Amino acid sequence: MIDIWKQIEKMQFSPIYLLYGIESYLINETKQKLVKNVLTDEEMDFNLANYDLEETSIEVALEDAETFPFMGEKRLIFLHNAFFLTSEKGKQRVEHNLSKLEEYIQNPPPYTILVIIAPYEKLDERKKITKQLKKHASILEAKKLNEIDLKKWVLQKVAENEVHIDDDAVDLLITLAGTNLMMLSAEIDKLSLFVGVSNSIKGETVENLTSRSLEQNIFSLVDKVVHRKISEALRIYYDLLKQNEEPIKILSILANQFRLLYQTKELQRRGYGQQQMATYLKVHPFRIKLAAGQAKLFSEEELKRIMLLCADSDYQMKTSGMNKIMIIEMLLFKLSKSA
Structure with a gap:
């Protein structure tokens, strides 16, 4: 997860991303990083598109992905709810010609970044399309973070705000605010504003300012x-x-x-x-x-x-x-x- 974010921030983009898992905050944060780093504000109206695969066929979305960008160098296409990557039943409202996606994966256009989003706990590893994506796409598994990854995530969020945090303050913050990433993010922003740029968040500050879940x-x-x-x-x-x-x-x-x-x-x-x-x-x-x-x-x-x-x-x-x-x-x- 952290490696993919670092690559995005260095403008090192993959032609295809697969974001899957039930931690929606991580998926949304990855989307925001892609939008911020791939497109300028002026390019968004022309080169950013979102498709719900429960409502729109994959052929329509891929036709857009194969269209040259207008007034920019890249197109950014998000494909939401890729239910065909799971074994879940009963959600299919449209027919998808997955052979088109298989062809696209083998030869993606250099001017498009395609982001496939599957907000499900598990993918069906038996499916050919899943295997191909795992082989060719950059993958982010948006699962609940373990203790080590949660601390890394806190440190990165703090660094993005251009402040520092003491080691004991990291542990205390997680203990007091809980493990919900949205709540933690809000607390980090509040603490960062309080201490100011280039200063440190200390345990005492966390104790006094953090809202308890x-x-x-x-x-x-x-x-x-x-x-x-x-x-x-x-x-x-x-x-x-x-x-x-x-x-x-x-x-x-x-x-x-x-x-x-x-x-x-x-x-x-x-x-x-x-x-x-x-x-x-x-x-x-x-x-x-x-x-x-x-x-x-x-x-x-x-x-x-x-x-x-x-x-x-x-x-x-x-x-x-x-x-x-x-x-x-x-x-x-x-x-x-x-x-």
Whole structure:
């Protein structure tokens, strides 16, 4: 991913790109880098085109790709929703003559950059067209970033803003803001503006200025419960209420966090590694790392008992008519005694 971006920024373009995966932010960021570096503002009206392959046949799009650019040196063509690269069924609204695309891949015109976008988790590797693209195209797999790649991405975003960030500040930023790239990007822009060009983002600045995600606030709440700091846990809870978070939503995420601790602990017992657990549970590896740290502070029996307490509170919210805010207050007191 980083290598493709560096090549684009150095104006080293491939005739064909394949962008696939479910991390839409990475796909959109790659598109923006291509537009910025391939075309001038004046050329965009004439040499930039977007096609939805669920609505338009590949033949029409390729005819445009084979047309000489007007008032410029390059054409940039985006082909969205290339569902024919997957094994998914039921999305085909138009017929595609894929032999035309196969011919294009073998001999792409030098004046066009063709970007094929498949926003799906997996491609069908058995298909001939998939094999050809994997062989001839520059490929970006837009998957959820692991911890190492996430840190690299943060460092690159910070560098693009012409500022620096301390190593400990990178870890703290990810811990506080979470792993959603759009939220992280917004936080990086805010921190960069605060410190100014050529200055450094330090841990203290991250601590004071970073907006916590709801999940991170729940993580912090659990941490306070674990260490029997009930007054601090309640303060986080009341802050969430001031932010108009619904008690039932807070309870749901709280229960999910304890469920994740239990699942992580059980999978660790079975010998799973961090990446294996992330894949199995379908959560970000960084969340698994944080959960593993908290799970060490509980026995399996304690976590089972806590999940039952959460389930009982959920039942009370939906059936008893009790004050929902008070139900969670009572739950937090019970949890602090169980921890």
